[in-house]
Amino acid sequence: xxxxxxxxxxxxxxxxxxxxxxxxxxxxxxxxxxxxxxxxxxxxxxxxxxxxxxxxxxxxxxxxxxxxxxxxxxxxxxxxxxxxxxxxxxxxxxxxxxxxxxxxxxxxxxxxxxx
Amino acid sequence: xxxxxxxxxxxxxxxxxxxxxxxxxxxxxxxxxxxxxxxxxxxxxxxxxxxxxxxxxxxxxxxxxxxxxxxxxxxxxxxxxxxxxxxxxxxxxxxxxxxxxxxxxxxxxxxxxxxxxxxxxxxxxxxxxxxxxxxxxxxxxxxxxxxxxxxxxxxxxxxxxxxxxxxxxxxxxxxxxxxxxxxxxxxxxxxxxxxxxxxxxxxxxxxxxxxxxxxxxxxxxxxxxxxxxxxxxxxxxxxxxxxxxxxxxxxxxxxxxxxxxxxxxxxxxxxxxxxxxxx
Numbered sequence: 428x429x430x431x432x433x434x435x436x437x438x439x440x441x442x443x444x445x446x447x448x449x450x451x452x453x454x455x456x457x458x459x460x461x462x463x464x465x466x467x468x469x470x471x472x473x474x475x476x477x478x479x480x481x482x483x484x485x486x487x488x489x490x491x492x493x494x495x496x497x498x499x500x501x502x503x504x505x506x507x508x509x510x511x512x513x514x515x516x517x518x519x520x521x522x523x524x525x526x527x528x529x530x531x532x533x534x535x536x537x538x539x540x541x542x
Numbered sequence: 543x544x545x546x547x548x549x550x551x552x553x554x555x556x557x558x559x560x561x562x563x564x565x566x567x568x569x570x571x572x573x574x575x576x577x578x579x580x581x582x583x584x585x586x587x588x589x590x591x592x593x594x595x596x597x598x599x600x601x602x603x604x605x606x607x608x609x610x611x612x613x614x615x616x617x618x619x620x621x622x623x624x625x626x627x628x629x630x631x632x633x634x635x636x637x638x639x640x641x642x643x644x645x646x647x648x649x650x651x652x653x654x655x656x657x658x659x660x661x662x663x664x665x666x667x668x669x670x671x672x673x674x675x676x677x678x679x680x681x682x683x684x685x686x687x688x689x690x691x692x693x694x695x696x697x698x699x700x701x702x703x704x705x706x707x708x709x710x711x712x713x714x715x716x717x718x719x720x721x722x723x724x725x726x727x728x729x730x731x732x733x734x735x736x737x738x739x740x741x742x743x744x745x746x747x748x749x750x751x752x753x754x755x756x757x758x759x760x761x762x763x764x765x766x767x768x769x770x771x772x773x774x775x776x777x778x779x780x781x782x783x784x785x786x787x788x789x790x791x792x793x794x795x796x797x798x799x800x801x802x803x804x805x806x807x808x809x810x811x812x813x814x815x816x817x818x819x820x821x
Contacts, residue, residue, distance in 0.1 A: 452575055453582040470606030471583065475575050476614035479568070497578045500571065 437469070437477050438486075439519065442504060442512040445487060449503035451494065452478060478502055486511055549598040550580045553608055560612035572615050580605060623737075629723065630737040634746055636715035641750070641785050643709010645778040646702045652773055653702075739796050747789040754782035 444450070444458050455478070456471045481487045486508035492501045504512070557576055561569035583601035584594070592600060605611070680686060736742060761775035 451578070453579045456579075470610070471579065471604050472576065472606040472611040473614060475572060475579075476611065476617070479571070479615060497581065498574065499578050500575055 436519075437473070438481060439512070439515045440467075441474065441477055441481060442486060442508050442515070445502055445504040446509060446512055449501050451492075451499040451501050453499075455502070481508065547595065549595070549602045550577070550584060553580065553602045553605070556608035557612060560609045561615070564612065564616050568615060572612070576605065576611070626737040629719070630742045630745075632715065632719055633736060634742065634749070636712040636719065637746070637785070638749075639708045639712025640716070641709075641712075641781045642705050642778070643707075643712060645781045646705025646709060648777040648781065649702050649705065649773065652777060739792070743789045743793040743796060747786050747793055750782045750786035750789060754779050754786055757782055 440459060441455060444455050444462075447458075450458065452474050453471075456469075456474050459467060459469070459474075478487065478489075482489055482502070485505060487502045487504055489500050489502045492499055494501075554573060554577055557573060558569070561572060564572070580598070580601045583604060584597040587597035587600045588594065757775045757779035761772045761779055764772035764775060
């Protein structure tokens with residue numbers, strides 16, 4: 428999958444992952460990889476600037492915790508983040524439906540071009 | 543594996559070097575998170591059968607280059623700098639407006655102490671005392687030999703009102719800024735911090751000192767010119783110079799004690815927020 432396509436929706440993906448449960452960066456990245464079956468070719472470190480940006484905007488908060496003997500920064504989604512996730516989720520569903528419809532209509536043309 | 547052979551240690555060194563232009567807290571947090579992430583990733587890779595060196599190399603490879611990660615975090619830090627500049631800029635402008643207001647109060651005190659309007663007015667008012675309007679000015683003070691003095695006495699009001707209004711406006715802005723930062727600090731930790739005290743105090747001390755000296759110069763020049771309009775400058779100069787001393791003093795204290803104001807260990811979240819807001 429195009430890395431640019433994923434980068435444009437990384438914030439949405441992070442909010443969606445954190446909506447399930449609070450998690451530190453490594454756990455968030457692992458969850459994203461497992462749930463997508465590795466389809467997102469993200470560099471793992473990119474998740475941290477994105478999480479920091481979400482925190483700046485008040486969409487997530489963070490606390491330092493001791494987990495398995497290591498000090499980790501655990502992120503959790505805020506009410507504002509949940510509201511933002513709801514809005515982006517609806518926009519995503521609308522876009523997917525619309526793109527699907529366009530692709531179905533273009534299928535015969537796409538099939539002709541592929542030969 | 544010795545420290546010199548550890549890809550993770552090498553990577554963290556690179557990340558540290560690449561993060562020097564970020565804020566200290568952002569850089570510290572990024573380094574701490576990167577280290578725990580890399581160690582977790584290396585542990586997982588070892589469980590898949592890699593040796594320690596291979597596991598660390600794989601963890602570093604999957605994490606991304608240090609320069610790109612630091613750059614992405616810095617771009618987010620750029621937002622901090624812009625927000626900090628906005629906060630500091632508004633703060634200093636409001637303090638300047640309050641200083642102007644205080645100088646207006648000083649003008650009023652000078653008038654109450656009997657300083658003549660001629661001394662308080664300024665060259666800008668001279669054209670208003672034209673021959674056409676002269677009779678109306680003389681009517682305001684029949685004892686005066688010329689119309690310039692009475693004109694200045696009346697027009698010196700124009701010195702006071704705008705200055706007082708500016709001062710009130712500055713106070714309103716300062717209170718609004720305090721409320722805004724207090725609310726934001728509860729949910730956006732670190733996102734609405736002003737620029738470092740070293741920067742703001744340096745700018746403020748320099749600006750107020752420059753303004754004070756310039757105003758003193760204009761006042762001295764007016765005194766040499768017969769005292770006409772010296773008051774408008776000399777009422778503002780001491781206020782500007784006092785503000786310069788205040789910020790200059792704070793700058794010296796910061797240079798002696800270090801750039802950050804420590805928050806007491808174990809302070810309540812409310813006290814930590816108040817400390818950040820008042821800094």
